[in-house]
Amino acid sequence: MFRVKDVLSGTLKSMGITKQYNAQSVIVHWQEIAGDEIASHAWPISIQRGVLLLAVNNPVWSHHLMMLKPVIIEKINKFLNEKLVYDIRFQAGNLQKYQNQEEDEENSTKLRPAKLTSDELAAVWQQTEAIQDDSLRKKCYYVLIKQTALTKAKQNDGWQSCKRCNILVPPGQGLCTVCSMEFKKEKTEAITKLLTEAPWLTYQEMLQYVPCNAREFHTAKKRLVHKLIHSLFDPGWDKLNEATLVMLMTGIKPARINQTLVDTVIGKIKMRLAEKVRRKSHVSAPRR
Structure with missing residues (x-):
């Protein structure tokens, strides 16, 4: 028998969702990574293509965190034991909107996950074939079902791929938030x-x-x-x-x-x- 933490890394890699998992880990463990003081003024929104988008509650802290950017990046990558974040972008935001860990992506996008067909469910189950531990496989299976159902709902609602990174974006929005900021820059x-x-x-x-x-x-x-x-x-x-x-x-x-x-x-x-x-x-x- 192997412990979950010993097999999780290889399992996630084989499923191709390592970066998504690590990105969510940063959001879930943000207070532990950044510390209480920073977490009370700034909260992560997303990590896309190595760029952390951080909501900050006032301009003074935006300037302060800009100076601390290299330190924060180092803390994140050290916590993950991976160079996932290379840059940080800041935007004004209501922290309470992002600090609620129970808020799901479908709530934030106003979309309800679509119902998957039996073939789609079977395909998701096939993706978890490399996982030997039954309990871990089921957990990953349910995570992938949720992700697949939301992706299908977005596609049904007319969402299209970002012209730069292929992440799904709402109709008429050509670029995702991070790519839009990069393009403007x-x-x-x-x-x-x-x-x-x-x-x-x-x-x-x-x-x-x-x-x-x-x-x-x-x-x-x-x-x-x-x-x-x-x-x-x-x-x-x-x-x-x-x-x-x-x-x-x-x-x-x-x-x-x-x-x-x-x-x-x-x-x-x-x-x-x-x-x-x-x-x-x-x-x-x-x-x-």
């Missing part, structure tokens, strides 16, 4: 890279290279402008950075830009920064 990076190389581009010109909406374009442009302004007094700042910043702010193309214009715009920016520092210093100065 990649798009932002592409816009930023192109604006860095051609800072004079307008939104309409950008559409020829990167499909995006106006908000995505202007948000990326604004962040790049702020980044360059914050680097204005760095030792590595040069004339090329100045010209890039001016073209981003004015949209003037390289053929029309000149040093006088650059000096004027950069001079105004420096004056505003200096005025901002003076005001801040005046406000924070102690009264006598």
Whole structure:
């Protein structure tokens, strides 16, 4: 006779559900992994393609946990004895919605598991053939039935595979949550890279290279402008950075830009920064 924990790993692997099992283990044992303090402010939602999606109850803790990301990832992977999580994404959320361990996936998706045919049940039972322990086989069988029934219900309700990772998503949603965040990040990076190389581009010109909406374009442009302004007094700042910043702010193309214009715009920016520092210093100065 073998103990359950001795055969479970190999059994789950043979059934192809190791990652799903480990992902659920992180959610079930989150308080043990992360500690009481973190668990009172953040709770795991899902793990997909190595990315842990974490619900956080306020922006302060989102920033705090961002700094602790490497530590949390190390704790999770050490607990599982497997490199399952490579990154963590944060989103605002109501923790009570996720902390109820009795909440099943079908409740959260508003779907009721579909009824399986005898052939489907037989196929599920066949998947557990490698499990020698009868008690463990039955438990895994019931877990797989639940998973298969929910998958069938989603398919019957019109759910389709995510265009990137094949996870089922609701009708009209093309990408799952994690893939959607990855896609937005990649798009932002592409816009930023192109604006860095051609800072004079307008939104309409950008559409020829990167499909995006106006908000995505202007948000990326604004962040790049702020980044360059914050680097204005760095030792590595040069004339090329100045010209890039001016073209981003004015949209003037390289053929029309000149040093006088650059000096004027950069001079105004420096004056505003200096005025901002003076005001801040005046406000924070102690009264006598």
